[in-house]
Amino acid sequence: FEVQGNSLERLLAYIKIEHEKPATEEGNPPAYWPASGDLQVEGLCVRYSEDGPKVLHDILFHIKSGERVGIVGRTSSGKSSLTLSLLICIPTQGSVKYNGLDTAELNLDSLRSSITIIPQVPELLSGSLQANLDPFGQYNDVELNYALCAAGLFALQDKMDEGRITLDSTISTGGTNLSVGQRQIFALTRAIVRKSKILILDEVTSAIDYKTNSIIQNSLRQELRGDVSLITVAHRLQTIMDADKIMVLNAGRIVEFDSPKELLEIEDGKLRALVEESGD
Numbered sequence: 001f002e003v004q005g006n007s008l009e010r011l012l013a014y015i016k017i018e019h020e021k022p023a024t025e026e027g028n029p030p031a032y033w034p035a036s037g038d039l040q041v042e043g044l045c046v047r048y049s050e051d052g053p054k055v056l057h058d059i060l061f062h063i064k065s066g067e068r069v070g071i072v073g074r075t076s077s078g079k080s081s082l083t084l085s086l087l088i089c090i091p092t093q094g095s096v097k098y099n100g101l102d103t104a105e106l107n108l109d110s111l112r113s114s115i116t117i118i119p120q121v122p123e124l125l126s127g128s129l130q131a132n133l134d135p136f137g138q139y140n141d142v143e144l145n146y147a148l149c150a151a152g153l154f155a156l157q158d159k160m161d162e163g164r165i166t167l168d169s170t171i172s173t174g175g176t177n178l179s180v181g182q183r184q185i186f187a188l189t190r191a192i193v194r195k196s197k198i199l200i201l202d203e204v205t206s207a208i209d210y211k212t213n214s215i216i217q218n219s220l221r222q223e224l225r226g227d228v229s230l231i232t233v234a235h236r237l238q239t240i241m242d243a244d245k246i247m248v249l250n251a252g253r254i255v256e257f258d259s260p261k262e263l264l265e266i267e268d269g270k271l272r273a274l275v276e277e278s279g280d
């Protein structure tokens with residue numbers, strides 16, 4: 001009875017939580033949006049609660065459509081907070097323009113369905129793989145199979161002696177019957193079918209082997225060319241050394257933002273210090 005009582009109490013607490021504004025027609029973007037992965041951020045400040053401390057201070061940057069940008073920084077420098085703020089998952093101030101539209105004026109559904117995040121450990125729901133990749137039944141099998149192949153699933157399976165995964169394979173709750181690498185590949189598949197123009201990859205640190213990581217990196221390089229902007233929160237510096245630009249965060253501020261080559265040439269540079277420390 002006590003345990004059930006706790007559940008009730010928690011449910012009541014959730015009911016009282018302040019809700020996000022419901023999606024309205026007003027915030028619907030024009031049909032052509034987003035036509036590019038151009039991202040312009042100005043004066044972005046972020047805190048986790050109205051009266052909490054700022055975790056990002058006055059962030060200013062511009063990512064041109066099709067650029068690949070790596071984000072690095074020490075623990076708690078604000079890397080994850082920056083990615084969450086792009087989707088307005090935490091209270092944000094300032095202006096974020098995605099393909100010219102201010103995201104504060106956009107309906108949250110449209111914003112979040114047009115940017116794909118591949119988190120360190122992607123969540124999956126129990127059911128078929130097809131239902132996970134395409135919960136609203138918007139794509140056909142050919143499109144889904146193409147995207148699975150492009151994301152690298154079949155390359156991964158060739159290297160693994162295990163039962164082949166197909167669209168009707170069963171996924172258990174939370175995706176616990178799959179490896180983290182497979183789950184990331186499914187998240188990437190979603191990005192490919194949705195044709196997201198901005199893709200945010202939160203690189204996995206330890207839970208993924210080198211081969212799987214390189215399959216994912218190759219798929220990203222081959223599949224997301226042209227106008228798709230790729231933002232990688234990097235934990236392994238070598239993953240992003242061929243990025244167009246690297247953003248170095250420190251205590252919630254951008255301290256460096258330029259091409260890896262330029263940054264590595266700065267004698268007392270922050271990126272250079274991180275590289276030297278890592279021994280990579």
Ligand SMILES: Nc1ncnc2c1ncn2[C@@H]1O[C@H](COP(=O)(O)OP(=O)(O)OP(=O)(O)O)[C@@H](O)[C@H]1O
Nearest residue numbers: 048049052055073074075076077078079080081082
């Ligand atoms: N849910 C939260 N509530 C309150 N503060 C948070 C929350 N998550 C992160 N923070 C704070 O925000 C700041 C930035 O953290 P963030 O997780 O964005 O850093 P990070 O660079 O991604 O770190 P890591 O490399 O460890 O993942 C830290 O001071 C952290 O304590």
